[in-house]
Amino acid sequence: GNSVTQMEGPVTLSEEAFLTINCTYTATGYPSLFWYVQYPGEGLQLLLKATKADDKGSNKGFEATYRKETTSFHLEKGSVQVSDSAVYFCALIPNSGGYQKVTFGTGTKLQVIP
C-alpha cells in the first residue's frame, strides 16, 4: 500500500533560520504530492503541491521538489518566521484511476522562536 514517512518533530528553530522537513513516500506509479499546514486550532490548508517528477511546488517562501529517484518531497524555507509555527503534513494522492484516497504522513510540528 501507499505510505508517507516524515521526520519526527518537534522541530524548533530561531527566526530567520533555514528549514528542512524531510518527507519520503512509497507508492506505485506517479502519485501527486502535497504539503498541508495546520495552524493551532485550525483545519488543514494546502501549502504546495507537485504532480509529476522534477516539479517544484512553491508558496509563501516554501518550496518542495518531487524527486522520483529518491521518492522524496522535502519541504524547505530559507528564512522562517514566528508565524510559520504550525504542524506540517506531507501527503500523497495516487493517480491510479478510481477513488484517489489521500495518504498523510504523521505530521511535523515546527516551533519558531524569536
Added chain:
Amino acid sequence: DTEVTQTPKHLVMGMTNKKSLKCEQHMGHRAMYWYKQKAKKPPELMFVYSYEKLSINESVPSRFSPECPNSSLLNLHLHALQPEDSALYLCASSPTTERGERGYTFGSGTRLTVV
C-alpha cells in the same frame, strides 16, 4: 469562493444528546469527505460522498450518520457518542474522487467534546 465552511466551530455534547455538524462548499466540487483528527495525529478518513451518494464508509460506528442533501452541503449527525469520540472533525472537498491532483480543500473543523 474557494472555501469549505464548517459549523459550529466548537460543540460540547452529552452522551445522550443528538447534534449535527454542517459543511458547505460552493466550488462545484462533487466529492466531499468527513475526517476525524485526534490530537497530534493526521486526519483519518470517515466517509466519502461522490455526486451526493455515499461511496465509502471506513467502518465508522453507526452513532455517526452522514448525509448529503445536495452537492454543496454535507452533514454529520451525531447520537449517543462516547467521550473517546472527542476530536476535531474536518470536512473536505475535491473536484471528484477520481481527480486527486489538485488536492483537497479542507474546512477549519468542528472541535467536538463529548462529556
